[in-house]
Amino acid sequence: MAKVTLALDELTCPSCLTKIKQAVSSTPGVTNVKVLFNAGKVKAEFDPEVVQAEKIAAVVTDLGYEVKSNKTTV
């Protein structure tokens, strides 16, 4: 399991949080999704054989949130 931390722009609406969490969680190979509302970060664990960090970032980007940085630790 690898870990990814995405830094987003400021999050202001609590419903954005639910949205991002559900979208990332429903991506295959991704588990343990945490959206930090105040820090504007998404943290998740993923299986590098199933999915890449870039793909997770793309899911968030598609929801309309800019991903400013993307850090992966194995």
Added chain:
Amino acid sequence: MKLQRFVTKHNRQFLLLNGILMGLGLSFNFWTDQRTIAVILLIAASIIGVFPIALHAFSALRYKTISIELLVTIAVIGAFVVGEFHESAIVTFLFLFGGYLEKKTLAKTRASIKTLTELAPTTATVKTAQGEKQVDVDDLAVADQVLVRPGDQIPVDGVIIQGQGYVNEAAITGESKPVFKATTTQVYSGSLLDSGMLTVRTEKVGDETTFGKIIELVEEAQDAKSPAEKFIDRFAKFYTPAVLVIALVVYLITRDLNTAITLLVLGCPGALVIGAPVSNVAGIGSSAKAGILVKGGEVTTALAHVDTVLFDKTGTLTVGKPEVVTTINLIDDAEKLKQTTAQLLAIEKTSKHPLAQAIVTDLMHKKIPNISLKDSPETVKGQGLVTDTLFVGNQRLLADHGIQLDAKEKLTVQQIQQQGLSTVLVADKQHLLLALGIGDALKPDTAAALSKLKAMGLNRLIMLTGDNAASAQAIGQQLPLSGIQAELLPEDKLAYIKAQQAEGHQVAFVGDGINDSPALAAANVGIAMGAGADAAIETADVTLMNANFMALVVAIQKSRQTHANTVQNIVIAIGTVAALLIGLLLGKIDMASGMFVHEASILVVIFNAMRLLRHSNLAKRIQTAKKIAVQR
């Protein structure tokens, strides 16, 4: 979903266009007869305004979330159906503008953690075989040798292998007074080298460093919800759909679309969902700036309700290592006193005994000159040190060498012993010259801080210790404690905490975080104290990075303020909705004015939370030091 990104990116342009069109439309409406132009402008304003809102509503709906945006979207569509175009234009504008202001003000409440993250070092100078090299901190590895120049940030956690200097550790401990560091001492990432030059051997980098852990902890803590927040969350989950249903029912019964859509706008839970989190963010963020790490809203609430504080003695209330507490001088002649103390220093320097080292530290502090001895002192095991002219040690040493104490001298020794201190006596062949009392001294601010806690209504302050009753009493009587529990084993401490809780007390346990993790975990709030207490960060609920006792006072004050602030915000939010509903029943509120009051109430709760960002004096001092650090 390119569209969504475009809209999010150009939110401000949408707001601006929406505002201009609405302004023009309303002007035409009021000051000219061009009704058609006015209506066209207002329709355009509404469409541009509702577009980003509806998009949000739709994308949330795809993930089965009924959002505030959905309520507003339906209300705006409803207003279109009834032909209330100026209302729809005003409502969209107020909603977008409110959201914009919310973003700006929220950023302020989050600023504390932002400034902390910005203090994280980004580059480092590495020593390599080819010479010095500038690298990104992410590229550093364990065992890399990093060079730190004055004004530079220390980029890693590690040990100094060469050089010395004064280091400002405000980012870690909240204390901005520079500390002297030399070879073999530990330094922390995020601290600043004031003067000197260091080569540091890397032990931890990035997120693994103490500084990295602090940031992560604070980020997560700001999102860890208080009981009030959890309640609101559950409430809001049903509340928003309920508003939708109620509005529908009202429409079906009254057949009055106008009232139904007004109800949708009034029912928006805006201030309610933002009110409690915003207090927490501000409270936890501003505490973090003062070196007080609180692990989330739940801890804040628990700490605000604590009525009993239990203190570990050694290393928490006290410094944790022996110090010379009293020196009684029986020499009249100033010149002889000078000579004796200088000799004492030289003698004690030859010993590695903890008491000897405490004396050396004390005498060096008093600037006693260094002299060399003619012959090296002889050690008498378990008693002390002996030279040709001086005897330094305990009573046994003097007795064994035939030095008799008179009544007055005996009294002096007794006085020291009654304070729970170890005695070191200095005598020549006939008389006692000096008597030193050595013990574990209280930390400087302890008594004052405990008095402050008392003044705040915390009357149950109890010391727990494994020491014997006499030495516990000796330390305890210098403090405004309500109780002392001595001779406790670690499991006894645990049992004592549980007994207090069984009596219905809310217990905070304050320890140094080194060997009292069971007690820290068992208490309602476990508070660990001490700089760079790495392990404690994970077990304790609250970590005071600064060993200063006043930080405890600030922590409790802040948590009480934060809790009160949360309650105020919930009252404001619920009160606003109630007042609006009453207004609606009395026919005094329409959709546009309802939206205005709503957005205003959101700003009110945010501004209320901002009051928590105001700092106490202690916190202020720390902040100024950090600002200087950033400017460099």
